[in-house]
Every structure is written in structure tokens, then in C-alpha cells.
Amino acid sequence: MQKKQSKPAKVPVHRAPPPQQVRIIGGDWKRTPLPVLDALGLRPTPDRVRETVFNWINHLRGGDWSNAQVLDLFAGSGALGFEAASRGANSVLMLDSHTPVVRQLEVVKDKLKAGAVTILRGDAFATAQGMAQRGQRFDLIFLDPPYKQDFLAKALPLCVNLLNEGGLVYAEADAPLPFAPQDGEMPAWLAPWEPVRADKAGIVFYHLLKLHEKPA
Template structure:
């Protein structure tokens, strides 16, 4: 696993030692960021990013490599938080990041400024994507117009809360990426 583009391009990331964490593949991450760069111009540069079900932090770290201003990584797993700390430290991003130990479906109220870009990569086939979107909405975590990227199994049908508009969806292998806008 490595950073695909930006100032940290080619840098390796620590990966999980168990099957409890399923990182987004390099290929899927490259596709996702190409879409963000071309179809949603400006959604990454200077963005305040929140990465839910962060695992290794690959999505949020990729955004920081490509010019995002700040990244918050949310995960309640012990191994995930250790990987996040290691990857953030290796890239020297301590001052631009925060790790938040929390269940991504039960965020509560936002502790600060709203986020303009959100990545959600919940465990497949558990119906957690819609619940996490609801938590973002109810807690005031997102700025109006925020772009949200939801990665799920290709056969999942997430329950999208009313304030989220699906802009497009793409399937790659057994994964489906939905691009949403928060209204």
C-alpha cells in the first residue's frame, strides 16, 4: 500500500496484520481521486477532510498528500488507531491531523469547524454507510456542499439520508463508490 499522488507520491503506508481492516486498494484509490480531480474540481485542495472507518488512513492521507488542509481520522479499532498513528508520523503530518476514537455511526456533535470532504469506507455488508452519513448530518460535521465518498460492496443499497444527493456511482471489482453532495 502506498500514496498514489501528490507530495508523498510513492511513499509506503503501514498495512493491517489482520483481516479486520480492509484498506481501499491502490487502484481503487487512484480511480477515486482521478474522479474527484476531474469531475469535482477543487474538492480536495485546501479541504477539511474526515475519514470515517479510517483503518490505515489511506484515503485521508492521500487527500492530504494532494493538498487537503486538515484530516480527521475516525476509527474505534485498536489496530486501526495504531496504524493511523504510524502512518501519520511516518509522513510527518501530526500538525495537520487528528485521530478520533469513536464509532463512526455514533459521532455526536462536531468538535469544531465542519468538513468539506468526507470518506466513508465501512465494513461491507453491515449497513453502516447510511448510519454514518446520518451521524455526520445530525452532528453538524459537514459544510453545505460537502462532497462525500461512500465505498461499499457492489451489491449494497445504502439508505441515504435526505440531505445527501447522489451525484454518481462507479463499480470496480466487488466495490462500488458513490459520490454524494451534502445539501
């Protein structure tokens, strides 16, 4: 008897996974998904963390976003900036240095008809320095830079001259900010700041900061 020829094994088809997404938590665009460009290794602030942070901010602002001037210095997916705009921020300036990211942010802005949002491409530190020199000020600054590159140590000193009186800075990192170091003194770049709230979710350490009040 002639042996039946075995069918060739099926070669699995590797399909690209669907684009990673995060969602807007609250406001006019609640539950709107925001795409994340995997190729660039973006690490958007998780939904759970954003929900907590915006609850903090909302409480401190008494729920009023109508006069809030917001700066998102490392915009990435835009999750933080678009969240602020969704809640009614007066203006949101979003900055990123990667052209594909900026293009994606523009697509989302157009889709949402987000007139209060301005998107810029540029280096975060040079742009922040230029804005400070021009006298631009903000009520809320988001700092969610790439981890392990010491970016917060460079960005927080620039924020001293970018923040309106009573303003807040959100800072995200892969380690707690060393406000109470076990060995040695607090680093100089952190000295002007005091923590308002801080928490941890998984490997994400997130902090809400304000400047120390100047003596009368």
C-alpha cells in the same frame, strides 16, 4: 547390503507473509507504502479505486485542496485520509475504534511528519454525533466502513449535519446504493443525497455524493 537410510523429509517452514500494503497515489507522498494490519481484516480502498475517486474530487475542487477540511470516519489503513493530506488538505481528522489500527496510523503520521493529520480512537457514530452537536463541519467525508453491517445507513444521516455547503461524501460498499430501487421507494436514509459519480471495481461499489440543494 545395508540399505541407505533415507533422509528425513524437510518440514516446510511457514513464514508469515509480508504485511499487505497499499500506496499513496498522488501529492507530496506519492508512492509511499501504507501497511495494512491483516489480523484485523482491514479492507483498504484499492489503489485503482482511490486513483479514480481522487481524480473526481480533484476535478470538482479545481485541483485546490488548500482549504479542504476532511473527515475519514472509518480510517482503517489511513489510505483515504493520508491521500487527502498528501494532496495538501488543510486538515484531516482520522477516526478508528481499534487501538492497534490507531497506533499504526500514529506511526505513519510520525513517519510522514503529517502535521495536518489528527488521529482519534473512538466509535464512529457517537463521535460523529458529538462533532455535529459542536458545530464541526467538513468539506469532504470518507465513509469506508466494514461491509454487510448496514453502517452507511447509520453514517449518512449523521453526515447531513457535518458537511459544509457544497461538500462531498465518498461512500464505499459491496453493493450499489439504492437510488433507483426496483421494488419500493428509496430508503429514507438516502433521500437527502444525490449521486455525483459512481462506479464499480470488482466487488467494490464506490460513490461520490452531495446533499440535495435546498430550495431558495
